[in-house]
Amino acid sequence: xxxxxxxxxxRTGRKKGTARKLRREGFIPAICYGPGVESIALSLDPKVLxxxxxxxxxxxxxxxxxxxxxxxxxxPLLVMLQDYQYHxxxxxxxxxxxxxxxxxxxxxxxxxxxxxxxxxxxxAGGVVAQVFRHLPMRCTPDRVPQEIQLDIxxxxxxxxxxxxxxxxxxxxxxxxxxxxxxVSVTTPRAVVEAVPEEGEAVEGEExxxxxxxxxxxxxxxE
Numbered sequence: 001x002x003x004x005x006x007x008x009x010x011r012t013g014r015k016k017g018t019a020r021k022l023r024r025e026g027f028i029p030a031i032c033y034g035p036g037v038e039s040i041a042l043s044l045d046p047k048v049l050x051x052x053x054x055x056x057x058x059x060x061x062x063x064x065x066x067x068x069x070x071x072x073x074x075x076p077l078l079v080m081l082q083d084y085q086y087h088x089x090x091x092x093x094x095x096x097x098x099x100x101x102x103x104x105x106x107x108x109x110x111x112x113x114x115x116x117x118x119x120x121x122x123x124a125g126g127v128v129a130q131v132f133r134h135l136p137m138r139c140t141p142d143r144v145p146q147e148i149q150l151d152i153x154x155x156x157x158x159x160x161x162x163x164x165x166x167x168x169x170x171x172x173x174x175x176x177x178x179x180x181x182x183v184s185v186t187t188p189r190a191v192v193e194a195v196p197e198e199g200e201a202v203e204g205e206e207x208x209x210x211x212x213x214x215x216x217x218x219x220x221x222e
Contacts, residue, residue, distance in 0.1 A: 001142055003064040003078065004052035008032075008044040010069030019095075028093055032065065032079055034100030042067065046093040053081060060109045062101065062141045078102065078141065101141045108175065109144045110134040113182070117153035121185035126157045129184045136175040143171045152183060160184040 011018070011029060019029045028046045033039035053061050065077045082099035086092060101107050113135045115128070122128050135148055148168070150161060164178040 003062045006063045008042040008067050011041040011043045030096040032098040056146050106138050108138050111137045112147040114147050114149050116149050116151045119152045119155040121157040126185045139172040155185045
């Protein structure tokens with residue numbers, strides 16, 4: 001994976017007024033943290049961050065972060081977007097949490113799960129049910145796959161595919177039980193129309209010749 005590059009500055013103030021001032025200047029507050037390291041308050045350009053995440057790996061993109069300012073680390077940091085807040089209308093990023101990662105330490109990623117092909121069961125009138133859109137994968141940052149694909153072309157009506165049916169890249173583990181169903185091909189529910197019993201008139205239908213007399217005879221007996 002090719003790492004994206006991003007610059008950030010050490011942020012001294014953590015109050016709401018400081019955050020509002022940053023946003024007026026075109027920056028957003030952010031924080032960088034990780035296991036065994038002290039968190040760093042940062043300010044960065046949200047547009048540059050959005051551009052870095054717009055590639056094929058999306059939120060799984062690994063970023064090479066260069067920090068400047070008082071107390072900044074001497075070397076660039078490898079980080080990934082852990083969480084963020086965004087404006088409900090403009091959808092622009094308002095705050096970012098960056099997780100510091102290492103090439104020798106595994107991290108859990110949510111990787112897109114993509115079905116390939118059109119199943120034989122679907123062509124016969126069946127319905128494909130995909131249980132997961134993303135799969136939790138654990139690996140080192142340099143091994144994270146762009147997506148996990150599953151070819152369903154050979155699936156017939158009633159077939160299922162489980163976690164154990166996936167082919168994963170080397171060094172990548174899935175954090176789901178092997179017997180868990182990922183996709184199935186089922187027969188759609190049939191709409192069964194009510195069939196009138198013998199001698200019962202169908203609404204809107206005129207009684208046949210002789211049936212009216214039978215009904216009147218039945219009523220007189222009662």
